[in-house]
Amino acid sequence: MSSSRKLLRLLIPPIAYQFRTLRHRPFWKHTWQCVGETFESVAKGDGYRTPFWVQAQREFTEDLLRRAGRGGSVPRHVQGHRNLLPFAASLLTGDPGRPFTILDFGGAMGVDFIHLTSGLADSGAVRYIVVDTPESCRIGSELFAGDRRISFHSEIPDVRPEIAYLNAAIQYVSDWRGTLGRLAGLKPTLLLLIRTDAGDVPTHVRGQNGVHGSLIPCWCLNVPEVVSHMQALGYRLIFKGAGDAEYDESNLPESHRIGGPAHLVFRRADG
Secondary structure (H helix, E strand, O other), X not given: OOHHHHHHHHOOHHHHOOOOEEOOEEOOOOOEEEEEOOOOOOOEOOHHHOXXXXXXXXXXXXXXXXXXOOOOOOOOXXXXXXXXXXXXXXXXXXXXXXXEEEEXXXXXXXXXXXXXXXXXXXXXXXXEEEXXXXXXXXXXXXXXXXXXXXXXXXXXXXXXXXXXXXXXXHHHOOOHHHHHHHHHOOOOOEEEEEEEOEEOOOOEEEEEOXXXXXXXXXXXXXXXXXXXXXXXXXXXXXXXXXXXXXXXXXXXXXXXXXOOOEEEEEEEOOO
């Protein structure tokens, strides 16, 4: 099996836990092992920085680039939650040719840039900024060396994006409040939290299985708490929805089960 196929199985818990084996090793019965209070109390191993994960992510991105390059009237590779960003962008784009900036926090090697440009009827004026680890940025810059629309950064740059986009990202940041504050400070019109582990539960830290030898700390957020925090930052909730996946949380306290990921979209109150 190719590394890109393995990445699909590992990418997020909703995908990963459906499979029983990984490289012929026993698979975990549950995606999460424990409930903790801090990242430090849960973290084990290198997580998404392991060489296997980085290489699998590269091959997945390369495969998606090939699929997108085949063209077609309907981009069949843009499905489910991957439609949310191009749809939101299509509603905000103004005059043809006017620069339109999107900041993708935790955007890996540019996967959602491929979905965006495939879904938009006209993506020529898009300026797409990915913020991720230095290694992901290095590889992403290689993969998109000929495309001036996308750039990679290991820190949040000082820009004014129309959209700040976080796809399964904010839950892996220790200081989630501070990070949302920094992104809101850039004053995007929309801030999208897609596939965020959140629900009507107390905010807590989980240890997520999914990468060999690692236990990855992951926030599970209380939705009203997130909404209140965003309101204090000048943003109002305009859309909420559930992801397609259903989590097996039978090993966790019932009070800490969310059922699956959430989509939360915020708009700047004065925008």
